[in-house]
Amino acid sequence: MKNLKPITSVVLATLLLGLIPFVSDSEKSYLVYFLFLTFCHIVLTQGWNLVAGYTGQVSLGTHAFFALGAYTTAMIWRADLFSWENYYFDPVTMILSGLVPVIFALAIGIPLLSKLHGDYFALGTLGFGEILKVVCIKGGQFTGGPIGIMLPSSVYTTMRPHYWTALFLAFLATGVVYFMTKSRVGLALVAISEDETAASSSGIYILKYKVLAFAISAFLSGLCGSLYAYYLFQVSPEGFLILRWTLYPVLMCVIGGSGTVVGPILGSLLMTAVFTVTSIYLPGIHPIFSGIIIILVMLFMPNGIIRLWKKGV
Amino acid sequence: MKSKRIFWWFGLLCSIPIICLVFSNFAMAAGKEILIGAPVHMTGPLAPDGLELKWAYEQAVADWNKKGGIFIKSANKKLPIRLVFADDESEPAKVAGAIEKLIKVDKVDLLLGTHSATMSVPAINTAEKYQMVYHCTTHWPEMFRDQKAKWASVMFFSAVGASEVPFIIWETLLKKEDRPKNVALLMEDSPDGQAFGGGFRSHAKTHGVTFAVDEPWAIGAKDYSSMILKMKAKNVDAILLYGAPTDAITLVRQIKEAKLNVKYMHGWKGTWAVEFAQALGKDANYVICDGFWSEEFPYPLCKELGKRYTDKFKKRSVSIGAFYGTAQVLFMAIERAKSYDKTAVRDALRNAEYKGTVMGDLKFDEIGLALFPSTANQWWDGKQMLFYPPVKGGYQLKLAPEWGKR
Numbered sequence: 001m002k003n004l005k006p007i008t009s010v011v012l013a014t015l016l017l018g019l020i021p022f023v024s025d026s027e028k029s030y031l032v033y034f035l036f037l038t039f040c041h042i043v044l045t046q047g048w049n050l051v052a053g054y055t056g057q058v059s060l061g062t063h064a065f066f067a068l069g070a071y072t073t074a075m076i077w078r079a080d081l082f083s084w085e086n087y088y089f090d091p092v093t094m095i096l097s098g099l100v101p102v103i104f105a106l107a108i109g110i111p112l113l114s115k116l117h118g119d120y121f122a123l124g125t126l127g128f129g130e131i132l133k134v135v136c137i138k139g140g141q142f143t144g145g146p147i148g149i150m151l152p153s154s155v156y157t158t159m160r161p162h163y164w165t166a167l168f169l170a171f172l173a174t175g176v177v178y179f180m181t182k183s184r185v186g187l188a189l190v191a192i193s194e195d196e197t198a199a200s201s202s203g204i205y206i207l208k209y210k211v212l213a214f215a216i217s218a219f220l221s222g223l224c225g226s227l228y229a230y231y232l233f234q235v236s237p238e239g240f241l242i243l244r245w246t247l248y249p250v251l252m253c254v255i256g257g258s259g260t261v262v263g264p265i266l267g268s269l270l271m272t273a274v275f276t277v278t279s280i281y282l283p284g285i286h287p288i289f290s291g292i293i294i295i296l297v298m299l300f301m302p303n304g305i306i307r308l309w310k311k312g313v
Numbered sequence: 314m315k316s317k318r319i320f321w322w323f324g325l326l327c328s329i330p331i332i333c334l335v336f337s338n339f340a341m342a343a344g345k346e347i348l349i350g351a352p353v354h355m356t357g358p359l360a361p362d363g364l365e366l367k368w369a370y371e372q373a374v375a376d377w378n379k380k381g382g383i384f385i386k387s388a389n390k391k392l393p394i395r396l397v398f399a400d401d402e403s404e405p406a407k408v409a410g411a412i413e414k415l416i417k418v419d420k421v422d423l424l425l426g427t428h429s430a431t432m433s434v435p436a437i438n439t440a441e442k443y444q445m446v447y448h449c450t451t452h453w454p455e456m457f458r459d460q461k462a463k464w465a466s467v468m469f470f471s472a473v474g475a476s477e478v479p480f481i482i483w484e485t486l487l488k489k490e491d492r493p494k495n496v497a498l499l500m501e502d503s504p505d506g507q508a509f510g511g512g513f514r515s516h517a518k519t520h521g522v523t524f525a526v527d528e529p530w531a532i533g534a535k536d537y538s539s540m541i542l543k544m545k546a547k548n549v550d551a552i553l554l555y556g557a558p559t560d561a562i563t564l565v566r567q568i569k570e571a572k573l574n575v576k577y578m579h580g581w582k583g584t585w586a587v588e589f590a591q592a593l594g595k596d597a598n599y600v601i602c603d604g605f606w607s608e609e610f611p612y613p614l615c616k617e618l619g620k621r622y623t624d625k626f627k628k629r630s631v632s633i634g635a636f637y638g639t640a641q642v643l644f645m646a647i648e649r650a651k652s653y654d655k656t657a658v659r660d661a662l663r664n665a666e667y668k669g670t671v672m673g674d675l676k677f678d679e680i681g682l683a684l685f686p687s688t689a690n691q692w693w694d695g696k697q698m699l700f701y702p703p704v705k706g707g708y709q710l711k712l713a714p715e716w717g718k719r
Contacts (some may be wrong), residue, residue: 232409236437
């Protein structure tokens with residue numbers, strides 16, 4: 001029964017959040033957009049949390065997988081791959097947009113994770129993002145070049161599907177992290193994070209678990225990229241292959257508390273609120289205030305907000 | 314216990330911004346003014362351009378408010394215009410958020426555009442979702458046509474047309490013997506550089522020009538000697554370049570050191586900033602820069618607008634007129650519609666002609682697109698002198714002599 005309590009709370013919270021578009025007009029309320037953005041950040045942050053927070057491998061390639069997901073959606077739609085009438089929020093397209101980054105994660109993850117550790121692995125993933133950016137810019141008609149691929153925004157009718165899909169993905173990402181950490185896989189990941197040599201000598205196949213976490217993270221980032229492509233209706237290197245999509249999840253996870261299930265949710269909620277509110281009420285100087293808040297949080301809560309709560313309890 | 318207390322205080326602090334966002338929904342538009350929103354690059358790498366855009370919009374609003382505002386039939390009087398801005402942080406993904414804020418928090422009546430094509434595409438897409446008028450400049454007509462927007466309008470020149478300018482200059486303003494024979498194309502290794510490069514290559518073919526050197530130009534590099542040596546070996550006498558101001562400054566300095574004599578150097582993006590001329594002093598003379606507008610234009614208010622800008626910022630601008638003109642045309646459309654209802658204003662920006670703007674007479678077609686020519690200016694003693702399109706009695710293009718004879 002004790003184990004069911006957090007699950008029930010999360011399910012209830014998700015259901016309640018799902019009702020917001022019925023209470024608040026999604027076309028007039030900024031709150032719906034704010035929560036949509038927060039849910040997207042939760043998905044990316046949970047993905048990064050799985051690789052860095054639990055496995056101890058700092059990845060700086062979230063933006064690459066996010067962009068791969070977006071490009072997959074845009075390319076399938078543009079090419080009319082399945083000869084379907086509508087690709088807008090098409091589940092098959094979205095799942096494929098999650099799977100394509102997984103293929104890339106396996107292709108780069110196996111050599112990188114078997115040879116590189118720590119900072120070197122981080123730089124390797126960063127390099128992957130840069131390579132992908134050049135490929136997309138120079139990809140000609142295939143990638144749309146520097147301008148990217150434009151999607152027909154005329155299909156848009158309401159913000160509700162964006163909101164509910166983002167909520168579902170945030171729920172899914174949190175659920176995946178929760179169940180993984182409660183399983184043998186989670187124990188293996190934590191063991192790898194704490195002492196790789198000890199974990200290996202205990203019979204844990206380190207590369208398998210590291211690659212698994214990396215691939216799941218890529219899948220979540222790809223799904224989120226697909227959703228964001230449906231929101232922006234343009235997939236371009238400057239919109240998707242920018243470091244912000246990597247740095248924000250890192251920042252949100254560290255502030256909320258990496259290596260925990262709830263930390264990334266808190267971090268995403270707080271930092272999205274801070275970025276949004278400062279940019280609305282202090283336009284032009286908001287990076288200063290956002291920066292001050294980040295410094296203060298890191299000074300007084302270096303282990304993340306969630307650990308402060310746990311300490312208090 | 315102390316930690317728990319801090320945690321609750323923290324929770325309270327978190328909830329304040331969220332409550333702000335919830336209640337922002339209930340802010341009501343007063344209806345006593347015309348509220349115009351504009352996403353602007355206030356931060357990020359494009360902030361200098363964004364601040365020019367902001368200043369120009371503010372000038373246009375101040376000028377119209379000085380006349381009492383715009384007559385609105387339903388109010389039976391002139392209503393003042395109020396501008397609100399949102400920072401798009403020079404990022405395509407953030408411009409969507411800025412427009413969401415302007416529409417949902419500020420409840421603007423109409424939107425003026427941000428700067429640059431990469432920002433305009435997502436900005437127009439977002440405005441389209443809410444069926445909001447979005448009137449802008451600095452967006453490529455080719456891309457705008459592809460977007461099939463129903464609520465947006467654009468006034469700018471075409472990328473294809475802009476990249477043909479040097480070839481037209483050579484054919485119309487230079488004697489046959491003066492025309493460049495060995496041309497180098499140096500395009501920044503970036504999305505815009507690649508896009509521009511394609512335009513130049515395509516026009517070179519139609520004008521019978523073959524590039525002696527065609528190289529991607531590395532951003533932020535400190536040593537261009539290998540590229541300069543290659544240009545020397547190929548006897549390059551003209552350079553077309555697209556790059557950032559700092560890179561353009563470094564390149565010109567190294568070209569001088571290497572004594573590479575180029576009679577025609579035409580730059581885009583990097584050579585129009587006043588910092589380019591300040592850093593190079595007399596060496597900036599003869600270098601050509603692009604522009605959207607010139608205070609030398611023979612249109613109403615151009616000279617005064619240029620003077621206001623120079624008085625305020627102690628430099629000249631080749632872009633503010635396009636931004637001012639964008640706001641001016643939107644206000645003229647509201648005046649023509651006698652309403653700030655979005656459908657009426659959108660319709661007034663289709664199949665319509667607006668005369669006497671700072672950009673001259675502008676004709677909008679059925680999709681809301683109006684074209685004006687791109688300009689070419691030559692730096693002369695710290696000033697960008699307009700020579701293309703030619704203005705009666707205006708400045709004449711000078712070809713650069715050898716470095717030792719300047």
